[in-house]
Each structure stands twice: as C-alpha cells, then as structure tokens.
Amino acid sequence: MGADLQSNTQLSPGIQAMLPILYAAWADRHLNVKEIYSLRKRAGKLDFLTDDDKGILLRWSDPAVPPSRETFQQWQTLGRNAAEQLPADKAASLAELGIILGQAAAGENTARAGYWEEQIEPLLEIERGLGGVEPDTYRGLFPRYDEREKLDEAIEEASVDPAEFQAVLDGGYAGILKQMKDILTRPVFERKTLPVKEEYRLRVLEWCKILGQEGIGALAFPKAYGGEDDMGEYAYAFEALGYHDLSLTIKFGVQFGLWGGAIANLGTKRHHDKYLYDTGDMTLPGCFAMTETGHGSNVRGLETTAVYDPETKELIVHSPSVAAGKEYIGNAMHSRMAAVFCQLIVNGESQGVHAVVVPIRNEAGETLPGIRVEDNGYKMGLNGVDNGRLWFTNVRVPVDNLLDKFGGVTETGTYHSEIENPSRRFFTMLGTLVGGRVCVPRAGMSGAKSALAIAVRYGLRRRQFAADPLKAETIIMDYPNQQRRLIPLVAKAYVVQFGLDYLLDRYVDRTEEDMREIEAMAAGLKSYATWFTTAAIQECREATGGKGYLSENRFAALKADTDIFTTFEGDNTVLMQLVAKSLLSDFQKSFKEDGNYAVLRYMGRRMQTIVMEQNAYTVRQTDRDHLTSRAFFQSAFEFRERRLTSTLAQRLRAYIKNGMSAHEAGLQCQTHMIEAAEAYVEALVLEKALARVQGLSDGNAAKAVLKKVIQLFALHTIEGHRGWYLESGYILGNKSKAIRTAVDVLCGELRPEVGSLVDGFGIPDQLLGAPIAVV
Structure with a gap:
C-alpha cells in the first residue's frame, strides 16, 4: 500500500502518522490548555515517535503559533491522498489515515510486518480524546466517504420522492419497463468491453435472441403470430434497451421493428404466415435494405430494380451499379432474409419503389448465389451492430415475395394497386414505417x-x-x-x-x-x-x-x-x-x-x-x-x-x-x-x-x-x-x-x-x- 501513496520525504513516519490528528485539531480550532496537555501526554507514550518527533509535536500543538496556510494545506492533501487508499472495509477515522501515512513513509524500513497495524489503538485513543470531530473536518479529509453520504442527503433534501417523478414518466407502461429492467439486470446481460467487433456482435446477437424468446421482440406483432399487438409496449421496451446497450437497441430495432415491421405493415397474410412468427422469436433473422450508397435520403431515386418475368412469374432483383449497393444495413452479417426496397418494373414500366423479400443466406449461414455482402467494418460507435453492404446480381425470387399490401402483380401479369396515384401510394407505403421515427x-x-x-x-x-x-x-x-x-x-x-x-x-x-x-x-x-x-x-x-x-x-x-x-x-x-x-x-x-x-x-x-x-x-x-x-x-x-x-x-x-x-x-x-x-x-x-x-x-x-x-x-x-x-x-x-x-x-x-x-x-x-x- 505504501508504494502507491506519495509521502512527504521531509517528515518522519511518526510525524506523518500524527498529521490527520493535528489537522483535525487545528481545523476544529478547539486546542485549549487541557486538550493540549492530554494530546501531548498520550503522544508521549507512542512507540513510533522519536525524541525529535515529540519536539516537532510540541511546536505544532502550540496554540500561540498556528501552522501556516501552506503547511495546513499540505497536511490536508496528504490526508486526502491517504483516504483514497482506505479500503472499503475500514472505518473513515483519523487513526486509520495515520496508519496508512506512517506505513507509507516507513516503507521497507518497518521493523516487522504488522507493526503499524498494532498502532491503531493508541491512535484511536488520541482521536477519541479530541472530543469529536466536526463534520466539515471529515469532509475535508474523506471526500469519497462524504460523497456517498452527500448523494443520499441530496435525495433526502428534495421535496418529492423520485418514485413520484418516475410514476409520471412511466404512466401506464410501468409494467413493461419493470419487466425490461428485470431482464437487463440478469447476469447474462452484464456489459463487458469487447473491443473486437466480432465478439461484441456475437454477444449482442445472443442478447437479441433472449429478448425474442422472452416475447419482447414480437410485442407489436398481431396476437396470432405470437405478439401482443401493442406498439406502445414495444416502444417502451425499446426505450428501456437504451439504458443498457445501444448496439443491442439498434439490432433489436432492425430485427423486430424494421424487418419485422416491413413484413407486418407492407405484407399480406401469406407473408405474415410465412415469416412473422419466426421473426418474432428470432428463429429467422432479417434485415431492412433500403438505403443505397448513392441515394441516402432520396428513397424515390433508389437504383436497385425488381423486374417481373412473366414467363417464370419471378422477380429479378438486381443492383445496376456499385452506387446501387445497399449501404449500412444493420443485421446484414447475421441475416438470412432481407426486405429489399427497389424499383418495381412490370411489363417495362416502373411502378415506383416497393419492397421484396430476398433470401441472402441459407440455414447454415452461407451466402446464396447472386448475393454479395461486405462488412462495413469498425464505426465511431455501435460496433456491436453488424452493419454491411449488399449487392444483388440478377437474383430471382417468386413474385409472391413482393410485399404487396399497397400494390402487386396480378395473376395475369399486370400491376394493380387500390391507390392509383403513384405519389400517394409511395408516401402511404413509407408512412407505415414511421414507427422507427x-x-x-x-x-x-x-x-x-x-x-x-x-x-x-x-x-x-x-x-x-x-x-x-x-x-x-x-x-x-x-x-x-x-x-x-x-x-x-x-x-x-x-x-x-x-x-x-x-x-x-x-x-x-x-x-x-x-x-x-x-x-x-x-x-x-x-x-x-x-x-x-x-x-x-x-x-x-x-x-x-x-x-x-x-x-x-x-x-x-x-x-x-x-x-x-x-x-x-x-x-x-x-x-x-x-x-x-x-x-x-x-x-x-x-x-x-x-x-x-x-x-x-x-x-x-x-x-x-x-x-x-x-x-x-x-x-x-x-x-x-x-x-x-x-x-x-x-x-x-x-x-x-x-x-x-x-x-x-x-x-x-x-x-x-x-x-x-x-x-x-x-x-x-x-x-x-x-x-x-x-x-x-x-x-x-x-x-x-x-x-x-x-x-x-x-x-x-x-x-x-x-x-x-x-x-x-x-x-x-x-x-x-x-x-x-x-x-x-x-x-x-x-x-x-x-x-x-x-x-x-x-x-x-x-x-x-x-x-x-x-x-x-x-x-x-x-x-x-x-x-x-x-x-
């Protein structure tokens, strides 16, 4: 311990051991004749004080000659530094500080192990002889211990209990917030620094699967597919995740809010039957592929195409350029499916942006033919999220994979939508995804x-x-x-x-x-x-x-x-x-x-x-x-x-x-x-x-x-x-x-x-x- 504490090499071990008591005596300004006599008498019996030490104590305990401001400040600094070394199981006492200071000054010169610990009782006797130390004096020496007390005091002095404010904020969603906090404080959710992104991503993936199995991910899904049909509870669960780990928050949002939300809000019953239940418990990991390198906020200008082939009744999904690659796609490295936003072309005519479900990996996690995936690598933050880039080279999928709630291809191979105005159809489609915002x-x-x-x-x-x-x-x-x-x-x-x-x-x-x-x-x-x-x-x-x-x-x-x-x-x-x-x-x-x-x-x-x-x-x-x-x-x-x-x-x-x-x-x-x-x-x-x-x-x-x-x-x-x-x-x-x-x-x-x-x-x-x- 002594090696970790900087001591004043001009002072002997004995004098350093007495400094906290001297500091307290002068700080409280109560050195009367009786107390001076008592202090000197008890100090005279201390084994660790030399004759020279006792002479110094006589001078420093003279009420007619108080220590200079600089000297007093030095005593306080040494005492505070010692208090930083005080173990949590030790009392915040002047005697304990004295032991730490004396031991630090003695270093290797201590005659035998345990010598300084044996001096605690004589020092405690002197401390008790001071007749009680003022609270401000303790605060001057024990900042860490005072901080604990002060925080409690700060809450106690408030006119309103924190629970009252929390009740206002939580409103009718206190139940889901408590459930989430109980889950996130389990040992398996312990936060650890994982600087290697692959390890961090696997940890976040594990957490996300647990939330799926707990039914949290499916909260907003219809009850028929394992959910509660409760967007409010989902939003509050998402909020609670933000108190834990934001990489988990974002991956959760991509899996259940974006990928799952695209299926739920843009798809029809056949899509719900095929994908929603497995999405909700994360048996089927998916991603949301909208943004392109060349078209960030301009969704209408996306270059990726889905061309309808009437002979095979398939859609051919294709990235016509490098800039058409889907950029910054969350869950890209773990997903088996992607909701790909692209220009739907039927009979040579563009019908605007639609979403198509495209398989990108098989159950073994192997990338499928025509799919190119690149890792976005390390980012400023959120390195537990597996962001990647996606390109498609003439990938064929059944026309049934078109999420066609607002417009699709009929049996006769023509495009049909109940919303005739393309602009209104586009904004109606995007409006269903506003839940993310x-x-x-x-x-x-x-x-x-x-x-x-x-x-x-x-x-x-x-x-x-x-x-x-x-x-x-x-x-x-x-x-x-x-x-x-x-x-x-x-x-x-x-x-x-x-x-x-x-x-x-x-x-x-x-x-x-x-x-x-x-x-x-x-x-x-x-x-x-x-x-x-x-x-x-x-x-x-x-x-x-x-x-x-x-x-x-x-x-x-x-x-x-x-x-x-x-x-x-x-x-x-x-x-x-x-x-x-x-x-x-x-x-x-x-x-x-x-x-x-x-x-x-x-x-x-x-x-x-x-x-x-x-x-x-x-x-x-x-x-x-x-x-x-x-x-x-x-x-x-x-x-x-x-x-x-x-x-x-x-x-x-x-x-x-x-x-x-x-x-x-x-x-x-x-x-x-x-x-x-x-x-x-x-x-x-x-x-x-x-x-x-x-x-x-x-x-x-x-x-x-x-x-x-x-x-x-x-x-x-x-x-x-x-x-x-x-x-x-x-x-x-x-x-x-x-x-x-x-x-x-x-x-x-x-x-x-x-x-x-x-x-x-x-x-x-x-x-x-x-x-x-x-x-």
Missing part, C-alpha cells in the same frame, strides 16, 4: 437521461475548491455555473419526453386521416430529440471533467453510440425541411379553404399580438409572476412558430413570383425552413408538457416541481432565441436581462430537487453503470 428518439433520450443522471449524481457528490482551507470544499452542484449547465438540460429532458409520449399515443391510436400530421410530428420530434441527446451528453461529459473522460463512466460509449441517431431513420436536416413543408401546406390549405375569413383571422391574430403582447408595456415587463406565467411563455413560443411560418411563406412566394422554381426558392430559404420547423416542435412539446402536468391531480407531490421544470425549459429556450425575439420587437433589452436572471433563479430553486428528478428517470444503478454515479 417514433421509437429512435426514445432510445436516444435514454442515452441523454443516462448521461444526465451520471453528471448530476457526480455533481452532488464531488467537492471542489474552498474559500477557507479550514473548511470543507464546495459541492460542485452548488456552483451556479454547474446548475446552469445541467439543470436546464434535466428540465428539457422531461419536456421532450412528454412530447415523445404524446407522439406515441397519437401513433398507437392513429387513423388514416391522422397519418400526415403524425409523420410530420415524428420527423420533427425525432430531429429535435436526437440533437438534444448529442448536445446533452457532450455537456455532461464536460461537466464531469476528467472523470467523465474515463471509459468506465460511460460518456465515451454514450457519445459514440448516439451520434448516428441524428442521421439515421432520416437525416435531421432533411427531416426538418419536411416538417417545414408540412407547415407551409397547412398554412396554405387554411387560406384556400377558409378564403377571406382566413385572411381576416390571420390579420386579427397579428393585431392582437401587437396590441396585447408587443405593446410598450408588455415588451418591457420584467416581474417574476409575468415571466413565469403560462400566458407569457406559451404565447412567446406560439408567436415564434406563427411568425417564422408566415414569413417563410412570404419569402417563398416572392422568389417564385420573381421567376425562381419551387426547388430554387426552397434552397434560398433552407435555413429559414429549419428554424420554422424547430419553432413548431418547441411549441408542440411545451403544449404537451403543460397538458401532461396540468392533468395530474392537485394532490400529486410532483405537480408543483414539474410546473417549475416547464417554466425553466420555457424561459431557457426563449433565452436561447433572445436575438430573434429582440429583432422581432417581442421583448426589449431589459426584459431579455430579466429572463436571464429568472433562469438563474429557477436553477437555484430546482437545485434541491435535481437529484430526485434524475433518479425519477428510473434507471437502475446496475444499468447506469458509471462508478462516479453509483453509491
């Missing part, structure tokens, strides 16, 4: 919530700096800047989660008429939530300093594994433009359908905003009640959404009127479109969070705190857009400053609750996994 941000939020729980727990335990070296250092969560960094992120996590829950409810209860709105909502929320995830994890890493940089504390994995979430299931930038186009369509539709009434209504809203919200008094109003009122911040969000959408429409109309094509005009307004989409999503999540919390009973202990959480999210978001609000004349400079102050105040007020709020995420310590966050 509903689920992906939930797993991303699990990563963000894990990071926040780790960072906040660490912030409630870790101490740093002290104004007075005789006092304990400050808990870093008590620093206003640390509160500013983390507490608004915790608030945003709650608000975004409420928005995602609303999206899931709408998707589960969807009708055909709702789908267009749900698709836009899913695109926007997926983008907003995954951008938040990326930003939150980075902030949490920085907020935990060097400890956060250690792999064991999980930020490295969380950052690497969630980074791709911003570009898969749709690139966020592209998705936000789709949201903006949907907003413009609704805006235009409203004017067309309602005619002059719509114009009058729109102008009326503008005038009301000017009179009620942009008058000389309101733009300057800074009192707390006004700034934290729902009337103010919800109106501010709605104004931003409405203003950005209307000015975007005006700009596009002007460009087109001046001779630009719609595409060119869209390019000119691209950044404006993304900003308008962001404003829509922020107004949406705020509205749904307010409704969710308002719906809680008045007796719910979490309600008051969650109202304050929403206020913080709202004002922090307005603060982030303060440049826009100032330019728009919605607020003036003094109000902008007041909003900044209000955010600081809300952070301070939520500081006692923040430990309970992150524990309310309901992440078991075993899944959280980071040593800096687990007691």
Whole structure:
C-alpha cells in the first residue's frame, strides 16, 4: 500500500502518522490548555515517535503559533491522498489515515510486518480524546466517504420522492419497463468491453435472441403470430434497451421493428404466415435494405430494380451499379432474409419503389448465389451492430415475395394497386414505417437521461475548491455555473419526453386521416430529440471533467453510440425541411379553404399580438409572476412558430413570383425552413408538457416541481432565441436581462430537487453503470 501513496520525504513516519490528528485539531480550532496537555501526554507514550518527533509535536500543538496556510494545506492533501487508499472495509477515522501515512513513509524500513497495524489503538485513543470531530473536518479529509453520504442527503433534501417523478414518466407502461429492467439486470446481460467487433456482435446477437424468446421482440406483432399487438409496449421496451446497450437497441430495432415491421405493415397474410412468427422469436433473422450508397435520403431515386418475368412469374432483383449497393444495413452479417426496397418494373414500366423479400443466406449461414455482402467494418460507435453492404446480381425470387399490401402483380401479369396515384401510394407505403421515427428518439433520450443522471449524481457528490482551507470544499452542484449547465438540460429532458409520449399515443391510436400530421410530428420530434441527446451528453461529459473522460463512466460509449441517431431513420436536416413543408401546406390549405375569413383571422391574430403582447408595456415587463406565467411563455413560443411560418411563406412566394422554381426558392430559404420547423416542435412539446402536468391531480407531490421544470425549459429556450425575439420587437433589452436572471433563479430553486428528478428517470444503478454515479 505504501508504494502507491506519495509521502512527504521531509517528515518522519511518526510525524506523518500524527498529521490527520493535528489537522483535525487545528481545523476544529478547539486546542485549549487541557486538550493540549492530554494530546501531548498520550503522544508521549507512542512507540513510533522519536525524541525529535515529540519536539516537532510540541511546536505544532502550540496554540500561540498556528501552522501556516501552506503547511495546513499540505497536511490536508496528504490526508486526502491517504483516504483514497482506505479500503472499503475500514472505518473513515483519523487513526486509520495515520496508519496508512506512517506505513507509507516507513516503507521497507518497518521493523516487522504488522507493526503499524498494532498502532491503531493508541491512535484511536488520541482521536477519541479530541472530543469529536466536526463534520466539515471529515469532509475535508474523506471526500469519497462524504460523497456517498452527500448523494443520499441530496435525495433526502428534495421535496418529492423520485418514485413520484418516475410514476409520471412511466404512466401506464410501468409494467413493461419493470419487466425490461428485470431482464437487463440478469447476469447474462452484464456489459463487458469487447473491443473486437466480432465478439461484441456475437454477444449482442445472443442478447437479441433472449429478448425474442422472452416475447419482447414480437410485442407489436398481431396476437396470432405470437405478439401482443401493442406498439406502445414495444416502444417502451425499446426505450428501456437504451439504458443498457445501444448496439443491442439498434439490432433489436432492425430485427423486430424494421424487418419485422416491413413484413407486418407492407405484407399480406401469406407473408405474415410465412415469416412473422419466426421473426418474432428470432428463429429467422432479417434485415431492412433500403438505403443505397448513392441515394441516402432520396428513397424515390433508389437504383436497385425488381423486374417481373412473366414467363417464370419471378422477380429479378438486381443492383445496376456499385452506387446501387445497399449501404449500412444493420443485421446484414447475421441475416438470412432481407426486405429489399427497389424499383418495381412490370411489363417495362416502373411502378415506383416497393419492397421484396430476398433470401441472402441459407440455414447454415452461407451466402446464396447472386448475393454479395461486405462488412462495413469498425464505426465511431455501435460496433456491436453488424452493419454491411449488399449487392444483388440478377437474383430471382417468386413474385409472391413482393410485399404487396399497397400494390402487386396480378395473376395475369399486370400491376394493380387500390391507390392509383403513384405519389400517394409511395408516401402511404413509407408512412407505415414511421414507427422507427417514433421509437429512435426514445432510445436516444435514454442515452441523454443516462448521461444526465451520471453528471448530476457526480455533481452532488464531488467537492471542489474552498474559500477557507479550514473548511470543507464546495459541492460542485452548488456552483451556479454547474446548475446552469445541467439543470436546464434535466428540465428539457422531461419536456421532450412528454412530447415523445404524446407522439406515441397519437401513433398507437392513429387513423388514416391522422397519418400526415403524425409523420410530420415524428420527423420533427425525432430531429429535435436526437440533437438534444448529442448536445446533452457532450455537456455532461464536460461537466464531469476528467472523470467523465474515463471509459468506465460511460460518456465515451454514450457519445459514440448516439451520434448516428441524428442521421439515421432520416437525416435531421432533411427531416426538418419536411416538417417545414408540412407547415407551409397547412398554412396554405387554411387560406384556400377558409378564403377571406382566413385572411381576416390571420390579420386579427397579428393585431392582437401587437396590441396585447408587443405593446410598450408588455415588451418591457420584467416581474417574476409575468415571466413565469403560462400566458407569457406559451404565447412567446406560439408567436415564434406563427411568425417564422408566415414569413417563410412570404419569402417563398416572392422568389417564385420573381421567376425562381419551387426547388430554387426552397434552397434560398433552407435555413429559414429549419428554424420554422424547430419553432413548431418547441411549441408542440411545451403544449404537451403543460397538458401532461396540468392533468395530474392537485394532490400529486410532483405537480408543483414539474410546473417549475416547464417554466425553466420555457424561459431557457426563449433565452436561447433572445436575438430573434429582440429583432422581432417581442421583448426589449431589459426584459431579455430579466429572463436571464429568472433562469438563474429557477436553477437555484430546482437545485434541491435535481437529484430526485434524475433518479425519477428510473434507471437502475446496475444499468447506469458509471462508478462516479453509483453509491
């Protein structure tokens, strides 16, 4: 042990053994004449003190000559270093620290083994003679032991039990979340670092098979095929996987959500009978082959073809170029089947993109003729997912392999679809797969919530700096800047989660008429939530300093594994433009359908905003009640959404009127479109969070705190857009400053609750996994 502890070579072993007691005596400032006499008398009997040592102790215990600040700081540093060496089974006592320091200084010169351990009782007698040591003194010497106590204290000082917040978040899905956490904390799911991707992939494959056998993968499938026909439970199971291992989350999603979802949603009964049951328990591993190297987000432009051969009643699936290869296909190296998206050509005429089931391996795992598979290799993260590239060379499959719910080939060899419009047929087909965009941000939020729980727990335990070296250092969560960094992120996590829950409810209860709105909502929320995830994890890493940089504390994995979430299931930038186009369509539709009434209504809203919200008094109003009122911040969000959408429409109309094509005009307004989409999503999540919390009973202990959480999210978001609000004349400079102050105040007020709020995420310590966050 001594070799691991740096000692002060200018001090003898005996003096080093006495340093913790000297530190405590001076730190508590209680060296009266009686205690000095008692300390000196007991020290005089210690075998390990030389005459020179006793002379030094006489000087250092003289109340008329206190140690210098530098000397005292050195004693504290040596004591804290010794405390890091203190075994978990040893008491946090001054005597134990003295033994460690004395042993370290003596090194090989100790007369015999066990000598220093025998000195514990005499040192304990002196420690007891001090008459009790102040708590702050212990904190100054025992940071690790104090951290454990402080984290418990931080939860206890909150006004709301974490279970209350968890009950709100879990809602009606507490059962599936508990089931998932019970499964994921089994020994077989223990996370281990497996740097070789093949080993990691096999571990993830094993986990995925277990989930299939437990019936988790088939939750959204019809009951006739081993499922529960419950998309809600599937989505919450997917969310829970995000607390464990994101490679498992993605492979699970590919197998059961994408491959299984393609069969369930694009296929008909014969496909369900043939594939669904075996897909649900993972007897039949499959993949989802849509994206191509040359056509990422442009699904309509896919090059892969499926040409109908009327003589054999087969489809010939072919990749006409290297760029037509299916790219980044999850489960590619383990699958036997692929749902291949390609241009269906019947009688020489393209019928647009359809999906075809193509066998790619036999039961022995051997690649079939005409199939070329390449491993994507190592990635920034998610190396437990077997991503690969696929090419097809004139691969023939029966025409029955066409997933023909929305269009297929008749017995007479002609194409038929009940949806005659090709564009509408295409978007209807893709709309059935929107479940991926509903689920992906939930797993991303699990990563963000894990990071926040780790960072906040660490912030409630870790101490740093002290104004007075005789006092304990400050808990870093008590620093206003640390509160500013983390507490608004915790608030945003709650608000975004409420928005995602609303999206899931709408998707589960969807009708055909709702789908267009749900698709836009899913695109926007997926983008907003995954951008938040990326930003939150980075902030949490920085907020935990060097400890956060250690792999064991999980930020490295969380950052690497969630980074791709911003570009898969749709690139966020592209998705936000789709949201903006949907907003413009609704805006235009409203004017067309309602005619002059719509114009009058729109102008009326503008005038009301000017009179009620942009008058000389309101733009300057800074009192707390006004700034934290729902009337103010919800109106501010709605104004931003409405203003950005209307000015975007005006700009596009002007460009087109001046001779630009719609595409060119869209390019000119691209950044404006993304900003308008962001404003829509922020107004949406705020509205749904307010409704969710308002719906809680008045007796719910979490309600008051969650109202304050929403206020913080709202004002922090307005603060982030303060440049826009100032330019728009919605607020003036003094109000902008007041909003900044209000955010600081809300952070301070939520500081006692923040430990309970992150524990309310309901992440078991075993899944959280980071040593800096687990007691």
